Amino acid sequence: MVKSPLISMHAGTFAYSQENPVFEDIGFSVCPGEVLCILGPNGCGKTTLLDTLLGYHRLQGGEILVEGKNADRMTARERAMKIAYVPQNHEKTFPYTVNQVVQMGRAPHLPFHTGPGTDDLRKVEEVIKKMKLSSLKEQEYTRLSGGETQLVLIARALVQESRVLILDEPTSHLDFTNELIILETIVRLVKESHIAVIMASHVPNHAFYFENRRVPVRVALMRNRGFSHIGTPGEVLTQKTMAEVYNVEARIISYACGDDERPLSHVVPLSLKGES
Amino acid sequence: MRIRRLLYPFIFLSPILCILLSLYWGRYPITFAEVTAVLLHRLPFIRTPAVNETHIAVVEIIRLPRALFGALVGGALSISGAAFQGLFRNPLVSSGMLGVSSGAGFGAALAILLFTQKSFLYIFAFTFGFAAVAAAYLIGRIYRTTTSITLVLGGIVVGSIFAALTSFAKFVADPYNQLPTIVFWLMGSLASAQRSQILIAGIPMMIGSAGLMLMRWRINILSMGERESQALGVNLQLSQLLIVFFATLATAGAVSIAGVIGWVGLVVPHMGRMIVGSDNRVLLPVSFSLGASFLILVDSLARSITGGEIPLGVLTALVGGPFFIYLLKQTRARGW
Numbered sequence: 001m002v003k004s005p006l007i008s009m010h011a012g013t014f015a016y017s018q019e020n021p022v023f024e025d026i027g028f029s030v031c032p033g034e035v036l037c038i039l040g041p042n043g044c045g046k047t048t049l050l051d052t053l054l055g056y057h058r059l060q061g062g063e064i065l066v067e068g069k070n071a072d073r074m075t076a077r078e079r080a081m082k083i084a085y086v087p088q089n090h091e092k093t094f095p096y097t098v099n100q101v102v103q104m105g106r107a108p109h110l111p112f113h114t115g116p117g118t119d120d121l122r123k124v125e126e127v128i129k130k131m132k133l134s135s136l137k138e139q140e141y142t143r144l145s146g147g148e149t150q151l152v153l154i155a156r157a158l159v160q161e162s163r164v165l166i167l168d169e170p171t172s173h174l175d176f177t178n179e180l181i182i183l184e185t186i187v188r189l190v191k192e193s194h195i196a197v198i199m200a201s202h203v204p205n206h207a208f209y210f211e212n213r214r215v216p217v218r219v220a221l222m223r224n225r226g227f228s229h230i231g232t233p234g235e236v237l238t239q240k241t242m243a244e245v246y247n248v249e250a251r252i253i254s255y256a257c258g259d260d261e262r263p264l265s266h267v268v269p270l271s272l273k274g275e276s
Numbered sequence: 277m278r279i280r281r282l283l284y285p286f287i288f289l290s291p292i293l294c295i296l297l298s299l300y301w302g303r304y305p306i307t308f309a310e311v312t313a314v315l316l317h318r319l320p321f322i323r324t325p326a327v328n329e330t331h332i333a334v335v336e337i338i339r340l341p342r343a344l345f346g347a348l349v350g351g352a353l354s355i356s357g358a359a360f361q362g363l364f365r366n367p368l369v370s371s372g373m374l375g376v377s378s379g380a381g382f383g384a385a386l387a388i389l390l391f392t393q394k395s396f397l398y399i400f401a402f403t404f405g406f407a408a409v410a411a412a413y414l415i416g417r418i419y420r421t422t423t424s425i426t427l428v429l430g431g432i433v434v435g436s437i438f439a440a441l442t443s444f445a446k447f448v449a450d451p452y453n454q455l456p457t458i459v460f461w462l463m464g465s466l467a468s469a470q471r472s473q474i475l476i477a478g479i480p481m482m483i484g485s486a487g488l489m490l491m492r493w494r495i496n497i498l499s500m501g502e503r504e505s506q507a508l509g510v511n512l513q514l515s516q517l518l519i520v521f522f523a524t525l526a527t528a529g530a531v532s533i534a535g536v537i538g539w540v541g542l543v544v545p546h547m548g549r550m551i552v553g554s555d556n557r558v559l560l561p562v563s564f565s566l567g568a569s570f571l572i573l574v575d576s577l578a579r580s581i582t583g584g585e586i587p588l589g590v591l592t593a594l595v596g597g598p599f600f601i602y603l604l605k606q607t608r609a610r611g612w
Binding site: 075078079085094097 | 362365366367490491492493494496497499500501502503504505506507508509510511512515553554555557
């Protein structure tokens with residue numbers, strides 16, 4: 001059976017100024033239970049691309065379809081019911097409790113003059129439990145570590161009950177363990193809830209991580225105003241593309257692990273290109 | 277958490293207690309029993325001794341309207357300040373942020389220069405206060421996106437323009453009659469509060485405060501920043517406009533009669549934060565209550581310490597400052 005995509009972009013073009021587009025003619029689609037990993041060097045336009053999906057910027061050309069509907073014609077609220085977002089740099093201003101932050105995810109489901117009711121609070125409670133945040137519930141989220149904050153923001157996104165989840169470099173400030181906790185959480189969400197995930201990342205191994213964990217994943221390499229490659233991690237992340245896109249001399253290592261018939265793969269950087 | 281819950285009824289009842297207290301408080305020689313008699317004599321089924329007409333006038337015509345007006349002004353300034361702090365994600369912002377007080381100040385000064393009737397003063401102060409915010413809002417929207425930083429900058433620019441205009445008005449004013457009137461107005465006072473004006477100014481203050489109360493959970497979300505609140509389904513422009521509108525309505529209503537009263541719209545919300553935390557669902561009503569109580573108490577002091585009245589704007593800072601430091605020490609700046 002062919003699954004229909006939850007979110008897709010067709011010939012998307014965006015520019016802050018006329019002469020200098022950030023990206024041109026980008027196309028992709030993501031189905032339920034699938035991850036799209038957008039990789040690329042810093043400043044290649046990943047965040048801007050995500051911004052257009054979120055409606056923060058408008059495409060100048062092309063269109064975005066969310067569950068078959070043109071996103072351009074959606075209100076912020078309609079869009080938020082279908083797409084949830086986990087930001088890269090969340091600036092904490094006021095010391096809300098974890099509970100209060102997660103509750104905010106109910107906003108698209110409520111009229112502007114009401115706060116969350118008992119039904120909403122029950123959903124919040126469920127997500128907090130599912131994300132194992134119960135012990136932090138009443139704590140001020142300004143005092144949490146980077147990893148905990150990221151989990152809280154993912155919980156807030158889950159409470160939105162949208163089927164598309166967009167994450168912008170969700171592990172960028174995290175240590176070794178917390179990075180894995182976040183990735184593992186995403187794996188669990190995709191497998192259990194069949195949501196579609198679009199994740200910007202600057203770590204090529206994230207794509208292999210999803211593949212190794214048996215999550216359907218595709219990689220888009222973003223460079224020179226567009227996707228230079230898009231496909232499975234094995235197809236896209238090669239010695240050649242690592243050299244071209246990242247200017248890094250790297251090897252792709254694949255090996256069998258346990259009784260798995262499929263090998264696990266990793267990118268291992270060796271040196272900057274031309275310096276060995 | 278539980279202790280906090282116990283505090284709520286006290287916080288919400290405190291304005292009523294303060295109003296009662298202020299009825300007994302003042303320089304006119306009237307005893308506790310006499311005030312109580314005045315308070316009770318309108319109630320059915322209660323026998324009270326014969327009540328002196330002058331006493332009725334002192335309590336019902338002078339002290340009570342003033343206390344009610346003080347409650348509204350303090351509440352309106354504080355709730356607007358709390359809302360702006362959330363909207364602009366900046367704890368240093370106050371209710372006058374977008375220039376409403378500076379605009380109202382100039383409007384009042386202009387009315388004092390041009391007219392002798394007091395009613396023009398209120399109308400001018402209200403209108404110019406509103407116009408200043410509208411100008412700040414339009415400046416903030418020159419840049420395509422709705423960044424609140426440009427809005428704040430717009431407020432600062434408009435505020436300083438009107439401050440300069442007010443200085444000019446003082447400069448050209450007749451130094452024996454008009455100048456003192458302008459200076460006293462700018463220092464703030466509840467002395468001019470009469471029943472009729474309270475009704476008229478009370479309407480914008482109440483509508484504004486009620487509007488902010490409706491939007492108080494949205495302010496939580498807007499305080500997450502623009503990209504995130506948009507992703508949470510908030511219509512940024514509309515929400516921002518509504519909050520600015522309601523806060524300006526409340527503040528303009530307050531300053532048009534009470535004059536410029538600083539400090540309350542900045543610091544009372546912080547007192548609230550220290551006591552109940554940052555959730556605007558609780559913080560906004562708490563700020564209103566605290567602001568109401570605070571202003572009634574300070575005004576009672578202002579009219580009783582000396583024979584003449586001490587300007588309110590002077591006392592709010594003199595009384596509020598030490599109290600704020602005390603709270604800071606007691607709560608160890610919890611909430612921050």
